[in-house]
Amino acid sequence: MSASLASILGLVVMFILGTALPINMGALAFALAFLIGSAFVGMSANAILAGFPGDLVVTLVGITYLFAIAQKNGTIDLLVHWAVRAVGGHIAAIPWVMFGVAAVLTAIGAVSPAAVAIIAPIALRFARHYRIDPLMMGLLVVHGAQGGGFSPISIYGGITNQIVARAGLPGDETALFLASLLFNLAVAVSVFFVFGGGKLIGRRDTDLHEEFEEGGRANLPVTGHGGTPAAPRNGEPHAPPQANRDRVLTLIGLLVLGVGSLAFSLNVGLMAISVAVVLALLAPEAQKGAVDKVSWSTVLLIAGVITYVGVLQKAGAIDMVSNSVAQLGAPLLAALLLCYIGGVVSAFASSTGVLGAIIPLAVPFLAGGEIGAVGMIASLAISATIVDVSPFSTNGALVLANAPEGERDRLFRRFLIYSGLVVIAGPLLAWAVLIVPGWL
Numbered sequence: 001m002s003a004s005l006a007s008i009l010g011l012v013v014m015f016i017l018g019t020a021l022p023i024n025m026g027a028l029a030f031a032l033a034f035l036i037g038s039a040f041v042g043m044s045a046n047a048i049l050a051g052f053p054g055d056l057v058v059t060l061v062g063i064t065y066l067f068a069i070a071q072k073n074g075t076i077d078l079l080v081h082w083a084v085r086a087v088g089g090h091i092a093a094i095p096w097v098m099f100g101v102a103a104v105l106t107a108i109g110a111v112s113p114a115a116v117a118i119i120a121p122i123a124l125r126f127a128r129h130y131r132i133d134p135l136m137m138g139l140l141v142v143h144g145a146q147g148g149g150f151s152p153i154s155i156y157g158g159i160t161n162q163i164v165a166r167a168g169l170p171g172d173e174t175a176l177f178l179a180s181l182l183f184n185l186a187v188a189v190s191v192f193f194v195f196g197g198g199k200l201i202g203r204r205d206t207d208l209h210e211e212f213e214e215g216g217r218a219n220l221p222v223t224g225h226g227g228t229p230a231a232p233r234n235g236e237p238h239a240p241p242q243a244n245r246d247r248v249l250t251l252i253g254l255l256v257l258g259v260g261s262l263a264f265s266l267n268v269g270l271m272a273i274s275v276a277v278v279l280a281l282l283a284p285e286a287q288k289g290a291v292d293k294v295s296w297s298t299v300l301l302i303a304g305v306i307t308y309v310g311v312l313q314k315a316g317a318i319d320m321v322s323n324s325v326a327q328l329g330a331p332l333l334a335a336l337l338l339c340y341i342g343g344v345v346s347a348f349a350s351s352t353g354v355l356g357a358i359i360p361l362a363v364p365f366l367a368g369g370e371i372g373a374v375g376m377i378a379s380l381a382i383s384a385t386i387v388d389v390s391p392f393s394t395n396g397a398l399v400l401a402n403a404p405e406g407e408r409d410r411l412f413r414r415f416l417i418y419s420g421l422v423v424i425a426g427p428l429l430a431w432a433v434l435i436v437p438g439w440l
Contacts, residue, residue, distance in 0.1 A: 006040040007315040011357065014308065015345060018353070024297055025353050026304025033304070037311040051310020053166075053303060055269065059158040060299045062272030063109035066257070068293030069279050070108075073286045075250040076118060077241040079104065084122075091130050092200035098123040099140040099188055103148030103181065108254050109272065111155050111295050112351075112385075113394040115145040121402045130203075134407065135414050136195035138399035140188050142389050147184030150381060151177045153261050153268050155295075159302060159355055160381050167363045169373045179378040179434060184386070246283045253279055298352060305356040312360070319364050331370040335379070335435050338362055339427035343383040347390050347423050354384045372438040379434040383427040390419035 001009075010032040018025030033051075037043040070076055083101045087093045098119055105115035119141050127137040149156040152173040164171040191197075241247075253275040260266040280287045325334040342358040358380055366373045388395045391412055396419065403411050 001040065003041045003315040004317040004320045007036050007312045007317045008321070010036045011308070011312065011317075014305075015353075024300050024304075026297075026299075026301035029301075029304030029308040029353075033308045033311045037314070041311060041315045043311065043314060047314070048307065048311060051307045051313075053162070053306045055267075056159060056162050056306065057299055057303050058267075058273070059162065059269030060155065060302060061294055062269040062276065063153065063155060063158065064111065064293070064295040064298070065290060066253070066272045066276040066279075067105075067109040067114070068290040069276055069287045070250050070254070071114075071118070072290050072293070073246045073250060073279075073283065074241050074244075075247045076105065078243060078247050080119070080122065081241050091132070091203040092197060094126050094130065095123070095132065095137050095140045095192060095197065095200075098126070098137065099144035099147070099185075102141050102144030105148070106145045106154055106156075107148035107151040107177075108258075109153060109155065110145075111298055112142075112145045112149055112388065113398060114295070115148075116141055116395045116398045119145075120399050124399070124402045128404070130200075132200065133195045134403055134411055135418070136191055136197060138403075138411075138415075139191045139195075139389060139418065142395045142399065143184040143188045143191070145395065146385050146388060147181045147188070149385060150180040153257055153272070155298070155352070156180075156355065156381070156385065158268055159352065160359065160377065163306070163356065163359045164373075164377055167360060169363060169366060169377065171377065172374045175374050176378050176381060180382055180385070183382050183430065183433065187386070246279075246286050249282060250279060302352050302356055305353045309357055309360050321361055325361075325365055332431075332436065334365060335371050335376060336428070336431045338365070338376075339379055339383040339431050342380050343387050343423055343427040346384040347387040347393070347419070351385045351388055351393075355381065358384060371435060375434040375438045379427075379430040382430040382434070386426040386430070387419065387423050389415070389422055391415040 014025060014028045014032055017023060018028055033048050034045070037048045038045075080101055083097045084094075087097055102115045102119045105118065106112055110118075120138065123137045123141050124134055126132065127134045148154065150160065151157050152161065157173065157177060160176060161171055161173050257268075257271050257275050260271045261268045276287075276290075280290070325337060328334045328337070338358065338361065341361075342354055345358075346354040359377065362376060362380060365371070366376055387393070390396050391400055396415055400408055400412055400415065
């Protein structure tokens with residue numbers, strides 16, 4: 001068996017096992033990199049580890065560490081509280097507040113499932129109280145999290161931009177972020193009106209209770225439109241979060257991170273760790289345990305997958321696949337095929353892992369210059385993440401888990417139908433909007 005074919009089969013095995021079994025795909029990737037790299041490609045251990053993405057690991061650790069501190073000291077609760085207050089009683093605005101908060105959380109460094117895990121319980125309790133379609137509310141939370149997910153200081157954005165830079169492709173961090181945000185916003189607008197959002201316009205409730213703002217911890221029963229909810233089961237409503245010293249310092253730290261990385265091109269990972277360390281020194285007790293909240297499974301996942309991609313490159317597999325796609329003789333069709341590969345695989349596997357594998361596959365294909373690199377990268381990124389509304393993905397599962405037990409089966413079926421439509425139409429729309437205009 002040739003080295004290129006063996007490495008491609010290893011990639012297939014990695015995705016199948018990582019999807020079917022509760023094994024971290026990154027750990028599988030490291031093991032397969034060692035096995036295939038040594039046995040078929042003739043690489044030494046040092047050569048295999050040369051593909052380890054140290055800069056990306058620092059970015060992942062720094063951003064998730066900083067976000068863990070922000071969540072632990074209540075800064076995230078404060079942002080949600082401010083956002084809900086901004087509704088001002090306009091019920092139609094509530095789904096958009098959830099969209100916006102989820103987008104902000106991922107844009108400042110939360111992994112998408114973490115943002116959905118925080119916002120989904122709040123959103124679905126609002127949905128029950130105000131008779132908003134739970135599917136629409138859940139979808140806006142997920143699309144919001146995906147929309148903010150490609151900012152230059154986010155997890156997805158950091159992964160994609162660094163992969164692009166390592167591949168020597170021309171990149172545009174702002175264009176990638178705006179493409180994802182506007183694409184998900186357009187989808188969310190369609191979802192809002194298709195699932196009854198138009199009926200909410202004009203409805204108001206001036207009695208927005210604190211228990212909603214605190215994440216629905218009171219477990220309120222369903223009430224009529226705009227009705228007053230029953231008293232919380234666990235006693236008095238929680239007091240709303242206030243802007244104390246630690247939270248203000250955290251907000252300043254997030255602002256410094258954004259300015260430093262965007263305006264002065266400072267390394268995002270080192271900046272994030274530096275801000276987190278300063279916050280930890282100023283309030284050592286408040287940040288205790290934050291390191292344990294770092295998304296170590298994501299770090300292992302992306303580090304393993306990208307290390308395996310190095311083996312793929314050495315084996316010549318990436319050139320072989322990309323040349324096969326390019327030989328179709330139709331660049332637009334080849335670009336569409338790559339988008340669908342990313343979208344379909346990501347619907348059942350980790351989007352983070354797919355991003356790490358699919359973008360390098362496009363590098364030789366893009367070298368011809370017939371397809372614009374910026375549009376192609378944005379299209380691949382959107383295709384690989386827009387499908388995370390699937391109930392088999394972490395985001396979709398988190399929304400379902402927060403639905404009332406009696407509604408869960410029906411909501412699952414509706415999620416399944418919607419995610420099927422997204423897998424079919426999402427990559428096609430991303431291709432049509434971001435790649436075709438550049439070709440024409």
